[in-house]
Amino acid sequence: MVILPLQLNGATATMRGKTLVGPVDLTLAINGLTMLIGPNGAGKTTLLRLMHGLQRCAGGSVSWAVSAQVARQNQAFVFQAPIMMRRRVIDSLAYPLRLRGMGKPAARVKAIECAARFGLTELLESWAPMLSGGEKQKLSVARALIIAPEVLFLDEPCANLDGRATREIETILKIAQDAGTRIIMSTHDMGQAGRLADDVIFMYDGNVHETANAKTFFAKPQTGLAQAFINGDIIE
Amino acid sequence: MNGVAQGLWDAWWLIITFDADLYEIIFLSLQVTVSAVIIASIIGLPMGAWLAVNRFRFRRFVIAVLNALMGLPPVVVGLFVYMALSRAGPLGGFGLLFSPSAMIIAQVIIITPLIASISHQTIRDLWAEYHDLLISMNATRMQRIKALLWDGKRALLTATLAGFGRAIGEVGAIMIVGGNIEHATRVLTTAIALETGKGNFAFAMGLGLVLIMLSLLVNLLIHSLSRTERASTW
Numbered sequence: 001m002v003i004l005p006l007q008l009n010g011a012t013a014t015m016r017g018k019t020l021v022g023p024v025d026l027t028l029a030i031n032g033l034t035m036l037i038g039p040n041g042a043g044k045t046t047l048l049r050l051m052h053g054l055q056r057c058a059g060g061s062v063s064w065a066v067s068a069q070v071a072r073q074n075q076a077f078v079f080q081a082p083i084m085m086r087r088r089v090i091d092s093l094a095y096p097l098r099l100r101g102m103g104k105p106a107a108r109v110k111a112i113e114c115a116a117r118f119g120l121t122e123l124l125e126s127w128a129p130m131l132s133g134g135e136k137q138k139l140s141v142a143r144a145l146i147i148a149p150e151v152l153f154l155d156e157p158c159a160n161l162d163g164r165a166t167r168e169i170e171t172i173l174k175i176a177q178d179a180g181t182r183i184i185m186s187t188h189d190m191g192q193a194g195r196l197a198d199d200v201i202f203m204y205d206g207n208v209h210e211t212a213n214a215k216t217f218f219a220k221p222q223t224g225l226a227q228a229f230i231n232g233d234i235i236e
Numbered sequence: 237m238n239g240v241a242q243g244l245w246d247a248w249w250l251i252i253t254f255d256a257d258l259y260e261i262i263f264l265s266l267q268v269t270v271s272a273v274i275i276a277s278i279i280g281l282p283m284g285a286w287l288a289v290n291r292f293r294f295r296r297f298v299i300a301v302l303n304a305l306m307g308l309p310p311v312v313v314g315l316f317v318y319m320a321l322s323r324a325g326p327l328g329g330f331g332l333l334f335s336p337s338a339m340i341i342a343q344v345i346i347i348t349p350l351i352a353s354i355s356h357q358t359i360r361d362l363w364a365e366y367h368d369l370l371i372s373m374n375a376t377r378m379q380r381i382k383a384l385l386w387d388g389k390r391a392l393l394t395a396t397l398a399g400f401g402r403a404i405g406e407v408g409a410i411m412i413v414g415g416n417i418e419h420a421t422r423v424l425t426t427a428i429a430l431e432t433g434k435g436n437f438a439f440a441m442g443l444g445l446v447l448i449m450l451s452l453l454v455n456l457l458i459h460s461l462s463r464t465e466r467a468s469t470w
Contacts, residue, residue: 083366085387096373
């Protein structure tokens with residue numbers, strides 16, 4: 001099932017009459033890792049939520065190559081603050097499969113395989129809410145990937161993690177990308193963006209300010225604002 | 237004071253000698269209350285979860301009514317159930333008046349709003365936490381309710397135990413619909429009321445202690461079985 005490309009035509013997100021993001025015109029192709037960057041309040045999270053369907057589109061449209069319902073079944077989302085279900089790690093991992101009608105024994109077998117792939121085997125019987133921050137985020141990513149989604153959205157997944165945990169998450173993302181998952185994520189970390197991104201979407205003040213190939217963007221951004229952001233200057 | 241001590245001793249003696257009448261009362265109390273709690277939980281827990289997950293017109297009004305019903309006067313409930321089950325009432329044909337079934341019906345009406353309201357508050361908090369995750373995972377409405385009830389089960393135990401506490405100590409409604417008939421509908425609370433009326437304060441106090449012990453035991457047993465407050469569980 002190919003759900004991409006994802007097209008946003010004048011897509012707008014509002015809250016209580018105030019425009020948070022948009023109008024955004026964007027096409028996300030089948031391949032690559034797209035990184036959303038920009039200062040706080042630029043609208044990165046809202047745009048990700050808009051694309052995933054967690055945020056209602058107040059104007060314009062967000063469309064996939066297939067129906068929204070089918071597209072939804074083939075994508076997953078990792079939140080900045082990991083949402084841990086009050087279950088053991090094995091059951092948390094198995095949960096998305098159970099939602100899709102897989103029997104408990106089969107789902108647990110898949111969960112064990114998934115845990116082994118992502119270095120979570122030793123934590124399988126631990127209570128998910130009691131894991132460390134890094135372990136929680138690793139579990140979140142593994143839980144999202146267990147359904148082998150075609151598209152994976154990640155909202156600053158390494159925001160509160162140390163270097164080691166960040167490296168582990170990045171390794172998992174590379175494995176997922178090699179397995180054919182299209183990744184769209186946001187970050188504040190320019191180093192991470194440089195390491196992972198194929199394409200960059202630079203956002204500012206609720207709008208897409210610049211889109212470019214990652215190498216081009218970091219070597220020669222088109223706008224002064226993007227250059228200032230890359231340089232680490234404070235932009236308001 | 238001696239009378240009280242004597243009454244407590246008498247009650248204790250009845251317990252350790254397995255007095256048939258006393259144990260009949262204890263078992264009927266448990267039977268009626270546990271049945272009512274199970275039925276009310278089956279109705280109240282999903283109702284609370286449903287209210288937490290769904291947005292509809294008059295939702296706030298429904299929640300306000302539910303909260304108000306937590307303070308439903310048992311005597312009034314007893315009166316309504318009596319009228320419904322009496323021969324001239326709409327359910328008179330079932331012949332349930334002055335039976336344990338009538339007492340269970342009254343208790344279910346009293347404790348269902350309590351269980352639903354407490355579970356609604358618990359589930360509402362959990363739903364706020366799980367909302368984005370479950371929506372993102374494309375969980376159906378039923379799957380969401382199921383996940384919330386399952387993951388909130390330890391907190392929901394509080395709702396169930398609150399219902400048990402209210403039901404086991406209830407006297408007004410079950411006195412009216414049960415009739416406090418010996419060997420038929422006499423439970424601990426109605427027996428205490430009867431003994432107090434007869435002036436047997438000490439024996440009534442002894443029965444009261446049995447009631448408190450029973451309530452404590454059931455609470456401890458449920459907490460123990462559900463493994464709450466343990467370091468490795470949530």
